[in-house]
Amino acid sequence: MKFRTRAIHVGSEPDPATGAVVPPIHLATTFIQPGAGTWGDFDYSRSGSPTRSGVQRTIANLEGAAGSLAFASGMAATHCATMLLKSGDHIVAGSDIYGGTFRLLHKICNRAGITVTLAPADDLVQFEAAFQSNTKMVWIESIGNPLMSIPDLSAIADITHKHGALLGVDSTFTSPAIMRPLELGADIVMHSATKYLSGHSDCLAGVLAAKDPALHKELYFIQNATGAVLSGLECFLLQRGIKTLDLRMREQSRSALEIAVWLESHPMVKRVLYPGLASHPQHALAARLMGDRFGAVVSFEIDGDYLKTKKVCESTELFGLAVSLGAVESLIEQPASMSHASYDAAARAKFGIHDSLIRISVGLEDAADLMGDLDHALRTAL
Ligand SMILES: Cc1ncc(COP(=O)(O)O)c(C=O)c1O
Numbered sequence: 001m002k003f004r005t006r007a008i009h010v011g012s013e014p015d016p017a018t019g020a021v022v023p024p025i026h027l028a029t030t031f032i033q034p035g036a037g038t039w040g041d042f043d044y045s046r047s048g049s050p051t052r053s054g055v056q057r058t059i060a061n062l063e064g065a066a067g068s069l070a071f072a073s074g075m076a077a078t079h080c081a082t083m084l085l086k087s088g089d090h091i092v093a094g095s096d097i098y099g100g101t102f103r104l105l106h107k108i109c110n111r112a113g114i115t116v117t118l119a120p121a122d123d124l125v126q127f128e129a130a131f132q133s134n135t136k137m138v139w140i141e142s143i144g145n146p147l148m149s150i151p152d153l154s155a156i157a158d159i160t161h162k163h164g165a166l167l168g169v170d171s172t173f174t175s176p177a178i179m180r181p182l183e184l185g186a187d188i189v190m191h192s193a194t195k196y197l198s199g200h201s202d203c204l205a206g207v208l209a210a211k212d213p214a215l216h217k218e219l220y221f222i223q224n225a226t227g228a229v230l231s232g233l234e235c236f237l238l239q240r241g242i243k244t245l246d247l248r249m250r251e252q253s254r255s256a257l258e259i260a261v262w263l264e265s266h267p268m269v270k271r272v273l274y275p276g277l278a279s280h281p282q283h284a285l286a287a288r289l290m291g292d293r294f295g296a297v298v299s300f301e302i303d304g305d306y307l308k309t310k311k312v313c314e315s316t317e318l319f320g321l322a323v324s325l326g327a328v329e330s331l332i333e334q335p336a337s338m339s340h341a342s343y344d345a346a347a348r349a350k351f352g353i354h355d356s357l358i359r360i361s362v363g364l365e366d367a368a369d370l371m372g373d374l375d376h377a378l379r380t381a382l
Contacts, residue, residue: 056069069208071208073206096351137166204234253296261277296363299335310337311380318330331361
């Protein structure tokens with residue numbers, strides 16, 4: 001079956017008890033057992049529940065994984081992956097990653113004795129130079145955030161495995177409707193399912209999917225032992241969102257490209273960063289990895305300082321001034337003061353996250369209305 005069919009039917013089969021075409025939401029925290037010491041399919045909802053199992057089967061199928069796990073947030077999912085490591089281990093991570101991941105790696109993983117080196121994932125020579133003899137994991141994003149850099153996933157998988165480490169890919173910006181990192185050599189794929197997978201800004205969720213059944217089992221062990229699982233209601237919202245994922249990604253990518261092209265010709269815009277543009281330094285690589293959909297996040301720089309950039313972000317009416325992305329509502333933000341405020345100023349300067357950078361998440365509104373709104377904000381603020 002094709003992707004769209006699987007997104008609707010796998011893991012969401014009609015309820016055999018009632019014939020309901022949408023499976024019921026199971027809220028039970030505990031399950032009656034066949035006997036003392038004899039276990040049924042489910043026992044306690046931290047360990048598993050029918051509703052969570054359904055959405056986990058859907059995601060595993062869409063990612064081509066041995067199994068997937070649903071978490072209470074994207075950060076809980078990333079944290080679970082890092083808990084595969086132990087004191088003395090080292091992580092190489094991409095240098096433009098989500099600010100919360102930067103904080104997790106530098107302020108939580110280090111408490112467990114794990115060290116981290118950031119390196120640009122779009123420069124294989126510099127990236128490999130960051131490896132150490134104790135490197136056990138590589139963590140990159142399928143599209144770098146907020147600079148929209150494109151890592152060559154297959155090449156990074158080869159480098160990672162040559163050094164005996166695991167490759168984890170945060171594929172939030174692409175979703176399985178655009179790219180499936182496990183097929184390109186990654187060991188673990190992670191999503192902030194809060195974004196495209198659920199798609200409506202109403203469900204905080206995270207996902208891990210692993211290629212190898214033994215790795216999936218180990219991640220499940222950590223998740224069950226530490227407990228950051230997704231609740232039944234959110235599993236339902238996530239499952240429902242996934243049914244329209246492919247259509248949303250297609251339409252939002254199309255609008256994002258149209259807006260990126262238009263921004264490039266705007267007199268008040270200095271530079272546009274979007275992998276679908278011919279001007280993007282890795283456009284050819286992006287086209288090889290993603291086909292004709294490049295996601296719906298666009299970054300651009302204006303000719304202005306911190307305050308002017310802030311003012312542009314505060315002057316839109318349709319684009320909501322908010323962090324997050326990937327939903328039907330368009331959003332705008334200033335990475336330096338919002339999504340990437342967890343990077344200290346020195347790290348932002350080093351990695352090119354300038355004060356004049358603006359990031360938009362293109363939703364499902366009409367692209368002409370969105371361009372009108374951005375044009376009005378730029379002319380009001382500058
Ligand atoms: C790329 C990326 N990864 C991870 C996260 C963290 O996910 P969550 O907010 O669901 O914990 C985010 C959140 O914005 C993100 O954008």
